[in-house]
Amino acid sequence: MVTIQETELKEGILDAIQRAKASSKPVLVSEVQEINHIEPLSFFAAGHELFLGERFFWKDPSDETFIVGLGICKQIQSDQAADRFFHVEEEWNSFIQDAIIYNRFQLNGVGPLMFGGFSFDPIKEKTKLWAKYSDSLFHIPRFMYSVINGQAFLTTNVVCTQNDDLSLVEIVRGERESLFSLLTADRYQENYELVSEKEIKPNEWKETVSAITNELKKGPLKKVVLARETRLLFNKFIQTEQVLENLLKLQRESFVFAFESNGDCFIGASPERLVKKSGTSFLTTCLAGSIARGKTEEEDQLLGKTLLADPKNLIEHQYVVQMIKEAMGTVCEEVTLPKKTQLLKMRDIQHLYTPVIGKAKKDTSLLLLVDRLHPTPALGGLPKEQAVEKIREVEDLDRGFYGAPLGWVDYQRNGEFAVSIRSGLIQGDEVSIFAGCGVVEDSNPDSEYIETKIKFRPMLTALGGVKQ
């Protein structure tokens, strides 16, 4: 049973309407309550009826933070390329500046929060594949369920305008009651099947990899990440809940996310953190260099050792470390990273891994660091600008939100962004999945092709396209 006590909502809404009248500007009321624990996926699923197309889901690799949003009480969106991170941050800051917030809990990820992300490259020509996502797109949910270190909270957000009256209180209460009454309902299960799987121009892709390796030998480019797409067709509409359930079960060490927009859903399980901010601490990750998992423990260890000593993969990784260290240096007082490259093992693949921590300087912010980092050479290349231009020119793919920052910022300016890889875009009974790899001088097109094949597996498996 979920019990929701009488709340400050009414008082807040009254106050906000008065303020909205005085300023002629909408005012946000946000209220946080501690509630009994609910499975995060059940909360997401309960929103199917009332909020389909307006939901998001987030889980971090350590299971410290689950955030599920339902409904949209405000959207921040733009297709403007210049200073896009800065503009989103400004709009967020000005929106919460006048908000009325009832929150007794000093925790990241509760209270007003915006969830969303950015496209990989706003200058690249957009195709209809990503028509439902603006280049910058964030949602502030109506209802948000957060589980922070095992403690569960419900945030209710209401935007009041000068034309609203107290009937808004009953509307919101009614919505909340309907939502919670749906929590016990059985989750809708459909057995959908993969009908066809089409890799988009695999041979041309290998040729591009080959052409790029030749170019890298001449300089000044050192690394370019090239991605490709596989389009899947199913016999029925895909149930996002089911895909999420599989991702949560099979990709435990990953960020698991879903972000619905206008009927489509961007979904995935990424092992890669772009950046996390908690108070003055910044945490980021260098992840690049890959090898398969072994079938036995012995083979797996051997593959790991091989990866740790492989010059091509070490260079691929080192470019990322070099750039991230530099970017962190611009916004941090101290930057710390381990001397030795580590391994990060996921279900289908293992990577070279270097975590980087830093202490934030005073006048900095999460989105400022996102701006400095994106795209790191794990998704773009080195040097950054030239690599992105090269990708724009040669890659036959609209990456959209794939490979870009996806995550959240709360009203205290803390938050976290993942690099949205191992992901796909669900569109009814069709799905596009994406995978890329770091091309360096010594890359071999066939090996890179196989690497991307492995990187498709997490999504393909979660969609039921690979038998477990």
Ligand SMILES: C=C(O[C@@H]1C=C(C(=O)O)C=C[C@H]1O)C(=O)O
């Ligand atoms: C580009 C992807 O992954 C990135 C590329 C890697 C590589 O080339 O070794 C490894 C991890 C990721 O940073 C992807 O999964 O699509």
Ligand SMILES: [Mg+2]
């Ligand atoms: Mg690689």
